[in-house]
Amino acid sequence: MKGFLVVFAVLTASSVALASNCQVSNQRTYTTQDASVLTSIAYITEFELTCDGKKVVGTQLYAESQGSILQVGENNGNYQVSWVEDLALATKGDHPLRIVDDEGVSVVRKAQKTGASIDGVKPLASLILNHPGAYTGPWLSSEHLAAIMGVVVVYVAVTSKSKLLA
Amino acid sequence: MSWTAGGNCVTAVLVALAMLMMVNGDSSGGTPGTLNSAPAGEEPARLLISKQLLNKYVVENMDVVIKYSVFNVGSVTATNVLLKDTSFGPDFKVVGGQTEVNLGRIPPTANVTHTLVVKPLKFGYYNFTAAQVSYASGDESNEVLQGFSSEPGEGYIAPFREFDKRFSPHLLDWAAFAIMSLPPLFIPFMLWHSSKSKYEAVLSAKKLK
Numbered sequence: 001m002k003g004f005l006v007v008f009a010v011l012t013a014s015s016v017a018l019a020s021n022c023q024v025s026n027q028r029t030y031t032t033q034d035a036s037v038l039t040s041i042a043y044i045t046e047f048e049l050t051c052d053g054k055k056v057v058g059t060q061l062y063a064e065s066q067g068s069i070l071q072v073g074e075n076n077g078n079y080q081v082s083w084v085e086d087l088a089l090a091t092k093g094d095h096p097l098r099i100v101d102d103e104g105v106s107v108v109r110k111a112q113k114t115g116a117s118i119d120g121v122k123p124l125a126s127l128i129l130n131h132p133g134a135y136t137g138p139w140l141s142s143e144h145l146a147a148i149m150g151v152v153v154v155y156v157a158v159t160s161k162s163k164l165l166a
Numbered sequence: 167m168s169w170t171a172g173g174n175c176v177t178a179v180l181v182a183l184a185m186l187m188m189v190n191g192d193s194s195g196g197t198p199g200t201l202n203s204a205p206a207g208e209e210p211a212r213l214l215i216s217k218q219l220l221n222k223y224v225v226e227n228m229d230v231v232i233k234y235s236v237f238n239v240g241s242v243t244a245t246n247v248l249l250k251d252t253s254f255g256p257d258f259k260v261v262g263g264q265t266e267v268n269l270g271r272i273p274p275t276a277n278v279t280h281t282l283v284v285k286p287l288k289f290g291y292y293n294f295t296a297a298q299v300s301y302a303s304g305d306e307s308n309e310v311l312q313g314f315s316s317e318p319g320e321g322y323i324a325p326f327r328e329f330d331k332r333f334s335p336h337l338l339d340w341a342a343f344a345i346m347s348l349p350p351l352f353i354p355f356m357l358w359h360s361s362k363s364k365y366e367a368v369l370s371a372k373k374l375k
Contacts, residue, residue, distance in 0.1 A: 146340055
């Protein structure tokens, strides 16, 4: 019982510590922008989190994005949120991510179960992952364009010839 | 969004493959079923890992998207899940994501995905091998379990020149073709135009008379 209380106190203290002033630093975002060889778009953002002047290391974090919860990977304080999206479903522009800890994610899950709004859940930090869009190949292939131009030239030639003969 | 596994046939096939390929054992060489940490009758955490390349073509110096999906099919939470992919040597450049990542805890029946983007620096045949995952079953277990992902297998990394030759819009080639096809069109047109204007001049002179 005593051990449980100690664990509970430590967990509470750590979550209180995290829930206070947290800031994201060193954010690096990578999204695939040439999709001509891909079947899916990758959205990746890496960041470091500092809470009350201390770099957060070894804490399980989650990212909430449009109602979906993603587990955040970590390598020595360097956190990574990533997902892939099918080319047809991939959305460009800003993707807001709300970073929460174990406590925050349970609140989000509870709110989702009861159908309550999750906007009231205060995240540890918020990020924006921007995807400017991906190149999926030319809109009109050059051989088709050349064929269209050929047809136009033939049309002009034939109409002017028939005009002359008329 | 594709972090939910449901309804994805490809993923299902890969999971089955991962199941076949998974090597699972503790540090002492015992089988996962004999772990001390799992209560009697309860299966310990068992992770299935799939490694997929989300590319139509793998081309030199172009993005290769690798998606790792980790499923916990056991009935205990997997803890300290460490995914490590050492298969990309100096012939690849990591442009997005991490090759070594701690995914933390994965509850039973849950799945977690991780994404990595690399660029091959060389072309030719390359054997995409498995990633390694180490984890513990439950919070109190000190035994480290090892798992391997499915292997995408050998694939051909096409040279960029070859890819470009086949799939680029060839704008320069078509521009050259347009320039080359101009004289046979333009010269007869000019000949016709000059004779036409000469004929019209004669006609208009006759009319004036």
